[in-house]
Amino acid sequence: MGSETPLKLPFIDFSDVDQNSTNALNWDLTKSRVHQALEEFGCFEASFTDISPELHTSIFDSLQQLFDLPLQTKLKNRSQKPFHGYVGQYPQVPLYESMGIEEAPVLEKAESFTKILWSEGNPEFCTTIQQFSEKLSKLDQIVRKMVLESLGLDKYMVEHMCSTDYLLRVMKYKGPETNESKLGLNAHTDKNIVTILHQNQVDGLEVQTKSGDWIKVQPSPNSFIVMIGDSFYAWTNGRLHSAYHQVMMSGEKARYSLGLFSIPKAGYVIKAPEEVVDEEHPLLFKPFDHVEFLQFYYTEAGQRAQSALKTYCGV
Ligand SMILES: O=C(O)CCC(=O)C(=O)O
Numbered sequence: 001m002g003s004e005t006p007l008k009l010p011f012i013d014f015s016d017v018d019q020n021s022t023n024a025l026n027w028d029l030t031k032s033r034v035h036q037a038l039e040e041f042g043c044f045e046a047s048f049t050d051i052s053p054e055l056h057t058s059i060f061d062s063l064q065q066l067f068d069l070p071l072q073t074k075l076k077n078r079s080q081k082p083f084h085g086y087v088g089q090y091p092q093v094p095l096y097e098s099m100g101i102e103e104a105p106v107l108e109k110a111e112s113f114t115k116i117l118w119s120e121g122n123p124e125f126c127t128t129i130q131q132f133s134e135k136l137s138k139l140d141q142i143v144r145k146m147v148l149e150s151l152g153l154d155k156y157m158v159e160h161m162c163s164t165d166y167l168l169r170v171m172k173y174k175g176p177e178t179n180e181s182k183l184g185l186n187a188h189t190d191k192n193i194v195t196i197l198h199q200n201q202v203d204g205l206e207v208q209t210k211s212g213d214w215i216k217v218q219p220s221p222n223s224f225i226v227m228i229g230d231s232f233y234a235w236t237n238g239r240l241h242s243a244y245h246q247v248m249m250s251g252e253k254a255r256y257s258l259g260l261f262s263i264p265k266a267g268y269v270i271k272a273p274e275e276v277v278d279e280e281h282p283l284l285f286k287p288f289d290h291v292e293f294l295q296f297y298y299t300e301a302g303q304r305a306q307s308a309l310k311t312y313c314g315v
């Protein structure tokens with residue numbers, strides 16, 4: 001009793017890996033670990049030293065400053081697209097608040113977001129958000145490049161890389177002020193291509209394994225959780241896993257987290273390449289547009305479905 005080792009996500013070190021790597025051996029080794037982790041768990045913990053400890057500190061100072069703004073100000077962050085603007089005050093998830101910053105790695109976009117909330121500007125906030133997103137987008141690109149290479153899909157590299165936009169979503173979960181575990185964010189699979197999560201030192205993220213166990217994720221301050229979304233799962237014809245995950249909170253401290261989401265552009269049709277479809281791996285999903293799928297996901301039927309993706313476009 002109690003002697004079982006707690007389940008852990010695979011840990012992969014990216015400190016010596018870059019896209020134009022001259023160290024081919026290191027690239028190939030890391031690539032095979034990435035492939036294995038994404039096949040089995042749909043996610044892994046990444047050590048990525050491009051985000052300095054100073055940037056780590058300023059990003060969480062910035063988040064606190066942002067969520068400390070009056071509700072009326074935060075509500076100014078609106079978007080036509082679901083979950084892109086301010087989200088909060090939901091009775092189902094009372095601890096949760098989030099805001100979306102579209103194309104945060106692009107300086108002008110980070111500036112226009114900043115201007116919405118601080119009419120007089122806030123250069124420090126803007127630079128921090130932009131630099132963090134830009135650096136993290138490099139990790140997103142490395143992982144996607146490794147996935148395509150490991151599946152022998154190199155010829156789709158340019159098309160694939162150009163078919164997405166970035167959204168940085170910043171989140172705050174209030175501490176529930178009890179030691180009982182309370183729901184911070186419902187169990188879900190992400191709907192995009194790749195998500196990279198980072199948190200302050202308050203844990204809460206849980207990821208479900210294929211056999212149904214929940215892993216309590218305990219990342220170190222300089223690590224990131226890299227996770228596959230349903231669109232990448234569909235595009236690879238199920239070769240990668242897209243994991244259910246949720247946030248559970250306890251105690252007094254607030255949890256701040258950020259997710260950099262690579263999201264298929266509206267109008268781009270997600271269709272598994274013929275190389276990943278064969279007798280052993282029959283086509284799982286009909287081609288679909290991510291934005292239309294997202295719209296379905298937020299309907300009553302989409303929310304009720306066990307798998308919104310299967311209900312929407314399963315073969
Ligand atoms: O806060 C987290 O760590 C997870 C957030 C999440 O799963 C999401 O925004 O999709």
Ligand SMILES: [Fe+2]
Nearest residue numbers: 188189190245
């Ligand atoms: Fe998620």
